[in-house]
Amino acid sequence: MPKHILIENNGDEIPSESDETLLESLHRAGYKMRVSCRNGVCEICEVKLLEGEIKQRYPELYLSVDSVQTTRSAPSVLACTCKPLSDVRVRIEGLKSPGELSVKKLLCDIKAFEKLNHDVYRIRLQMPATASLSAEFFAGQYLDIFLPDGKQASFSIGSAPDTGRDIELHIRHMPESEMSNAIIGHLKSEKTVEIELPKGDCYLQAHKLKPDTRLILAAASTGFAQVKSVVEHLLANQFGNPIYIYWGACVEEDMYLEKLPMQWAAEHPNVHFEPIVSEPENSPGWTGRTGLLPDAVLEDFADFENVEIFASGSPGMVYALLDACEPRGFDEANMHSDVFAYAPRPKS
Incomplete structure (x- = not known):
């Protein structure tokens, strides 16, 4: 009979099939979490057990928790070697829900700087080609631009996620704003800019x-x-x-x-x-x-x-x-x- 995993982070409940580890159940349901060795040695896939009964293969462990309300007092288990023996309630730091994207800070090439009307500029950026440094976004999300002095500003992404590494921004220049002048000045004169994306919950799939x-x-x-x-x-x-x-x-x-x-x-x-x-x-x-x-x-x-x-x-x-x-x-x-x-x- 399948067990159920209640994810405290968001209230979701997913089934855990017979003989599945917590990690296998989460991955099958589309969740992503930090994981490395998958054999219990690195301890990266740590999970807080708030309620339920589990058996862990390595390090060998048996735990039965009636109910814990705070993660501080909850025991830790490893998702890659831990199997539920009953319905369990867990909390997992850094867990990504199905479809949720990772926020990354990247150094992008400034490919083009074009004036569209009397005060709006179109800026074309290109994200790094390296897979580990690439990022994804959904249509409608925005990004943050970071200047060398640490100041930042947010701008909607004007290109579709279907266009690969290319990103388009439409930025209005407001001469009375020191920040606006700094952003335009950097994008106009430099070859690269640091960005962080994706941002925002207003998007469409x-x-x-x-x-x-x-x-x-x-x-x-x-x-x-x-x-x-x-x-x-x-x-x-x-x-x-x-x-x-x-x-x-x-x-x-x-x-x-x-x-x-x-x-x-x-x-x-x-x-x-x-x-x-x-x-x-x-x-x-x-x-x-x-x-x-x-x-x-x-x-x-x-x-x-x-x-x-x-x-x-x-x-x-x-x-x-x-x-x-x-x-x-x-x-x-x-x-x-x-x-x-x-x-x-x-x-x-």
């Missing part, structure tokens, strides 16, 4: 989307970088569900690369693109849609059944969009944005 999902991708300003990563990932994986892109800017000159989403819409019937300018009085040549992004979404959607929204912009824009959509039946759980992590609303 094409294979996990339901067949009836409608996607709204809402961006303001350089939030388009996140949208670009997501759309290119979806198209690369032949995602055929409706994709609605809303890109808001104050004035027309703040737009950049707008011909790219126009091309997506022209070549893919499931892609729809709506650029919106909120200050048409300051954009004399603009003939497109005007107003606020949340209003445009409400004009186009009578209901939000099977709709997921990915929003990239200021907290004001993201929460305004959420507040506009909820009265129409939209479920907040279906909105995804990094804003919810770095600028959460105060709990009432």
